[in-house]
Amino acid sequence: MLNPKPRAERSFRFDEESPAFDSRAPVESRSFAPRGEVADRRPGAVKAPWPQAWANIDPDALIRVAPAAANVQAPLDAELAKKRVLIVIPCLNEAALIERVIARVLEDDGLVDPLVLVADGGSTDGTRDIVAAIAARDPRVRLMANPGKLQSAGVNLAARTLGEGRPWMVRVDAHADYPANYVSTLIAEARRTGAHSVVVAMETRGEGGFQRAVAAAQNSKLGTGGSAHRVGAEGAWVDHGHHALFRHDAFQMVGGYDESFSHNEDAELDLRLSQEGAKIWLTDRTRIVYHPRKTPGALWKQYVSYGKGRARTVLKHYTPLKMRQALPLAVAPAVAGALLAPLFGPLGWALAIPALVWAAAALAYGLALGVKQRDPAVMLAGPAAMIMHLGWSLGFWMQLAGWIAKGGDKRTTLLPAKPVPAAS
Numbered sequence: 001m002l003n004p005k006p007r008a009e010r011s012f013r014f015d016e017e018s019p020a021f022d023s024r025a026p027v028e029s030r031s032f033a034p035r036g037e038v039a040d041r042r043p044g045a046v047k048a049p050w051p052q053a054w055a056n057i058d059p060d061a062l063i064r065v066a067p068a069a070a071n072v073q074a075p076l077d078a079e080l081a082k083k084r085v086l087i088v089i090p091c092l093n094e095a096a097l098i099e100r101v102i103a104r105v106l107e108d109d110g111l112v113d114p115l116v117l118v119a120d121g122g123s124t125d126g127t128r129d130i131v132a133a134i135a136a137r138d139p140r141v142r143l144m145a146n147p148g149k150l151q152s153a154g155v156n157l158a159a160r161t162l163g164e165g166r167p168w169m170v171r172v173d174a175h176a177d178y179p180a181n182y183v184s185t186l187i188a189e190a191r192r193t194g195a196h197s198v199v200v201a202m203e204t205r206g207e208g209g210f211q212r213a214v215a216a217a218q219n220s221k222l223g224t225g226g227s228a229h230r231v232g233a234e235g236a237w238v239d240h241g242h243h244a245l246f247r248h249d250a251f252q253m254v255g256g257y258d259e260s261f262s263h264n265e266d267a268e269l270d271l272r273l274s275q276e277g278a279k280i281w282l283t284d285r286t287r288i289v290y291h292p293r294k295t296p297g298a299l300w301k302q303y304v305s306y307g308k309g310r311a312r313t314v315l316k317h318y319t320p321l322k323m324r325q326a327l328p329l330a331v332a333p334a335v336a337g338a339l340l341a342p343l344f345g346p347l348g349w350a351l352a353i354p355a356l357v358w359a360a361a362a363l364a365y366g367l368a369l370g371v372k373q374r375d376p377a378v379m380l381a382g383p384a385a386m387i388m389h390l391g392w393s394l395g396f397w398m399q400l401a402g403w404i405a406k407g408g409d410k411r412t413t414l415l416p417a418k419p420v421p422a423a424s
Helices: 098-106 127-137 153-164 183-195 209-218 248-253 265-275 298-315 323-329 331-371 378-405
Strands: 082-090 111-118 141-145 168-171 197-204 242-247 279-289
Touching: 082 098, 082 153, 082 183, 098 111, 098 127, 098 183, 111 127, 111 153, 127 141, 141 153, 153 168, 153 248, 168 183, 168 248, 183 197, 183 242, 183 279, 197 209, 209 331, 209 378, 242 248, 242 265, 242 279, 265 279, 265 298, 298 378, 323 331, 323 378, 331 378
Parallel strands: 082 111, 082 168, 111 141, 197 279
Antiparallel strands: 168 242, 197 242
């Protein structure tokens, strides 16, 4: 269960005056859990081991450093040192986007000694060569191999190997556009509010007809159910949002991302942060632009994975769904009822009523959006939202069915809370 105290009354077990927040303090003085163990709050749970895959990794062997990076820099004063940041870009086959993203996050007048670390999951399209070329001329950029391949694994490895001495960590995804001074705005917001994590709003934009329909759905309550970081975001304390900035000590304290999650790892981490009393601030002073999937098939696959990820979070922490999540959960059973209706004769058509009501409501909402925005393509927001709803619902039920078939109470393995020594 989440901490029952009002968010304003919660206190994280670190504060800015503690040695843990001082990036220059020795690791031994920090109140991390013992290496190889991490807390699991469910009844009867045991402590999970450190994944053996990371046991013998030499961080120096994973990092390609620009020759200029070896230059000795003058030490920063204490106030400036509090603004040092690690910017992590987990990626796989992003040759078309990676150079633009790196350049964009470095277009920031407020950055203090930034380090951009590209965690590559094994790209084969030339991404690594592009990043290596950038790193050769810019000591602020480094390339790291991510043997775990998933974004969550890349961010975790970056935090453990190069996060020491940098109080802040920012996660940047390649499939998004970022405004000027994005990172420094996040740091300023964290320092102003005292937040342990700062999340941002997402504005979805599409180019082709189908993308514009998906964007309209995802920017509305039809597609997101009114999620705070999707619809009319305002500065507020929240339980979840699009991940942007973390206090490094807070991220490490809870063990980072659960690397067994390919989707919904962000919401699962936010849940653990909240359980520890950490504060998550949704800023309205910056936001990102997200580009949706280009085809119905890709959108379907994405939302099936989202549904599976949400089910894993629920089953791992035994947390109830919110109303905006519970409603689409009923879509797959409703569609199944409609498909089975002919088998039950004239009275069986009553089984189709829930699905017909859902389809009619989605189509009508999409038409209204199209008229309001004066864009014929947006009128397809209804079908796009139906793909999202059904995919999410089916993915959730598939994950639940698999969990039951395997005997129920199957725990996922968490990473330990204590980071490995930082790379020199």
